[in-house]
Amino acid sequence: xxxxxxxxxxxxxxxxxxxVLAAPGEAVVGLDFDGTLxxxxxxxxxxxxxxDVVPALxxxxxxxxxxxxxxxxxxxxxxxxxxxxxxxxxxxxxxLGHYGAERWEARTGEVTAPEVHPxxxxxxxxxxxxxxxxxAPEGTxxxxxxxxxxxxxxxxxxxxGSLERLRGxxxxxxxxxxxxxxxxxxxLELRPPGVDKGAALTGFLAERGARGVVYAGDDxxxxxxxxxxxxxxxxxxxxxxxxxGPVTGEPPLRELADRADLVVRGPAGVVEVLGALAERIRExx
Numbered sequence: 023x024x025x026x027x028x029x030x031x032x033x034x035x036x037x038x039x040x041x042v043l044a045a046p047g048e049a050v051v052g053l054d055f056d057g058t059l060x061x062x063x064x065x066x067x068x069x070x071x072x073x074d075v076v077p078a079l080x081x082x083x084x085x086x087x088x089x090x091x092x093x094x095x096x097x098x099x100x101x102x103x104x105x106x107x108x109x110x111x112x113x114x115x116x117x118l119g120h121y122g123a124e125r126w127e128a129r130t131g132e133v134t135a136p137e138v139h140p141x142x143x144x145x146x147x148x149x150x151x152x153x154x155x156x157x158a159p160e161g162t163x164x165x166x167x168x169x170x171x172x173x174x175x176x177x178x179x180x181x182x183g184s185l186e187r188l189r190g191x192x193x194x195x196x197x198x199x200x201x202x203x204x205x206x207x208x209x210l211e212l213r214p215p216g217v218d219k220g221a222a223l224t225g226f227l228a229e230r231g232a233r234g235v236v237y238a239g240d241d242x243x244x245x246x247x248x249x250x251x252x253x254x255x256x257x258x259x260x261x262x263x264x265x266x267g268p269v270t271g272e273p274p275l276r277e278l279a280d281r282a283d284l285v286v287r288g289p290a291g292v293v294e295v296l297g298a299l300a301e302r303i304r305e306x307x
Contacts, residue, residue: 029284030262031283035262035282036283038261038283042236046086046306048087049232050227051235051299052223054091054247056093056241057240057241058292059072060072061269064177066095071103072292072293074293075292075293075296076104076112082297083115085300089115091117092118093117093118094121094167094204094211094243096120097117097118097120097124098133107131114129120135120169121221121222121243122217122221122222123169135169138168138169139201139213139214141200141201142212144198145171145199146166148195152195153191158173159175160178160179162175162178167213173211174208174209175188176208181208196212201215202214218246219243220250223235233259237250237261238263238265241278242278245281262283265282266288267285269287
């Protein structure tokens with residue numbers, strides 16, 4: 023693996039990387055899960071981290087201030103699908119599940135979380151009828167995340183068209199019960215407001231007193247984390263944004279690709295970045 027893998031294409035990214043490398047012990051590496059550490063698959067229950075993710079994180083984690091996985095999945099599910107529990111070198115890994123509403127610490131192996139928003143149960147009960155009234159196309163299916171409910175259109179004949187057809191009814195349903203709708207790639211997630219990856223990442227960086235941050239994501243839900251890094255850069259603190267682009271025939275999400283300092287192809291590309299970052303840090307010691 024060559025260190026050229028981690029050469030950002032923007033001046034802000036190159037400056038951010040230099041700042042991270044100058045003080046890696048004060049830097050946080052933040053990572054989305056699906057699409058970033060694990061390949062996107064038709065059935066989310068079959069998603070698993072790329073086989074080289076755990077070795078790469080185990081090598082990098084002891085060299086930086088902290089590694090945090092920020093995901094919309096339940097924390098325990100991300101830990102299971104990632105294979106993160108009980109791994110030497112990952113003792114200080116943190117997983118922020120449900121966009122920060124849940125927290126798993128590798129050193130304790132425990133998940134902590136507040137009570138579930140009452141609107142989630144009400145939405146869950148009404149959702150089948152709402153989808154039927156909206157004429158949800160064949161192939162539409164729902165995923166219960168416990169603290170959120172997700173409607174997928176990836177399996178329909180027209181995923182994007184189906185998403186737009188269902189957006190209005192789902193926004194109305196969410197609003198009736200105090201929830202919001204977060205769009206993603208062929209998904210609409212109904213979840214509590216005020217919970218997003220930007221708030222989760224910002225809180226974690228403040229908690230750790232981080233001076234620098236590298237964040238990698240792949241979908242619209244990562245835009246809030248991108249914004250959090252950009253806000254820190256505006257304050258003069260180093261940050262690097264990585265976009266884990268699609269490895270299939272799907273077009274890249276321009277919202278992320280245009281704002282990223284470094285674009286790679288899916289989880290395999292992210293693994294290369296993690297390995298190259300560890301290599302650069304070791305070289306500087």
